[in-house]
Amino acid sequence: MLIIDARESESLDRALKVFKKKFEKAGVIKQLRARQAFTLPSVKRRTEVLKAIYIEQLRRTED
Numbered sequence: 407m408l409i410i411d412a413r414e415s416e417s418l419d420r421a422l423k424v425f426k427k428k429f430e431k432a433g434v435i436k437q438l439r440a441r442q443a444f445t446l447p448s449v450k451r452r453t454e455v456l457k458a459i460y461i462e463q464l465r466r467t468e469d
Contacts, residue, residue, distance in 0.1 A: 408432060 408428050412421040429435075 408425065410421055410425045410428070412418075
């Protein structure tokens with residue numbers, strides 16, 4: 407649950423901006439999308455491994 411402490415001196419636009427930033431950091435949308443469909447643990451693991459390989463290749467090409 408996100409709580410935004412809006413002071414009277416702050417504008418509503420500023421409070422909304424803070425809320426959006428906290429909402430994005432909390433990963434609510436990502437979590438909802440992940441819960442929409444079940445993925446097998448083996449598929450999850452495979453995607454994690456492929457992502458790690460990809461990131462490692464990027465790091466090696468930068469050096």
